[in-house]
Amino acid sequence: MQLNRENYHSLEADRESMSRSQYLNFLGCEAQEVARLAGEWTEEKSTALLVGSYVHAWSEGRRDEFKKEHPEMFNKTTKEPKAEYKTADKMITTLENDRLCMYTLQGEKEVIITAEFAGAMWKVMLDVRNSDRRRNVDLKTTKSIRERFWNPDIEEKQSFLEQYKYPLQAAIYSEIERIASGRTEFDWWKFYIVAVSKECVPDKEVIDMHDPERYVVELEQIRMNMPRILAVKAGEVEPVRCGKCDYCKSTRQLTGAVDYRKI
Numbered sequence: 001m002q003l004n005r006e007n008y009h010s011l012e013a014d015r016e017s018m019s020r021s022q023y024l025n026f027l028g029c030e031a032q033e034v035a036r037l038a039g040e041w042t043e044e045k046s047t048a049l050l051v052g053s054y055v056h057a058w059s060e061g062r063r064d065e066f067k068k069e070h071p072e073m074f075n076k077t078t079k080e081p082k083a084e085y086k087t088a089d090k091m092i093t094t095l096e097n098d099r100l101c102m103y104t105l106q107g108e109k110e111v112i113i114t115a116e117f118a119g120a121m122w123k124v125m126l127d128v129r130n131s132d133r134r135r136n137v138d139l140k141t142t143k144s145i146r147e148r149f150w151n152p153d154i155e156e157k158q159s160f161l162e163q164y165k166y167p168l169q170a171a172i173y174s175e176i177e178r179i180a181s182g183r184t185e186f187d188w189w190k191f192y193i194v195a196v197s198k199e200c201v202p203d204k205e206v207i208d209m210h211d212p213e214r215y216v217v218e219l220e221q222i223r224m225n226m227p228r229i230l231a232v233k234a235g236e237v238e239p240v241r242c243g244k245c246d247y248c249k250s251t252r253q254l255t256g257a258v259d260y261r262k263i
Helices: 011-016 020-028 030-037 047-059 063-069 083-096 099-104 166-181 212-233 246-251
Strands: 108-117 120-130 135-142 149-151 156-158 190-197 204-208
Touching (some): 011 030, 020 166, 020 212, 030 212, 030 246, 047 120, 047 135, 099 190, 099 204, 108 166, 166 190
Parallel strands (some): 135 190
Antiparallel strands (some): 108 120, 149 156
């Protein structure tokens, strides 16, 4: 399958290859991801996701095109952008007014790369690839750059970067780009995140994610998880239900009453 911007996120592309989001979906709930790949489960795009897509469209030079494709951005009566998209316009202005952000976002946009890793063909889409400066860049929109999230596994608060597994993304994107480019092992380009917040006064940051030691750990974890994921995806083993996601809640059948002390 020849991947392009139009079919990159399609079910056909996901069935034929592995991606960061698909990998994380399998770790979250195997049953939901199997149902999604089978076309039996679809999650509606949230406003937050569309706001992020709008900011990405600006970076790619498709801002006006995006507005035409998404009339839901505008109030039907006033024809003005809805509040969330007015905030998105502020986020764009925040990036445009920062020289470091704009410098970091220079390069080829929406670069699709594929390579084989851990027994699967992976696909990644780099928001920005700058071969002259040997760097890859991802543009992130987030509720807050400074907010801390409680992680019950380590019993500590962590950054939004750890909360949303962005070190894993930096590792797999860097590795797939390296393999596809034919460079030697561990010859990873720099990886940056340009983050902008959805606050009334948007915050911004250019974040250096290049961490070879962390990459090694993340990539080894992927190698360990992939045999199970590929077996589930191929239908060779039964997927496990997490019991907490929307798919599991919508398909769960009660078999009896539950004791109130267990709620």
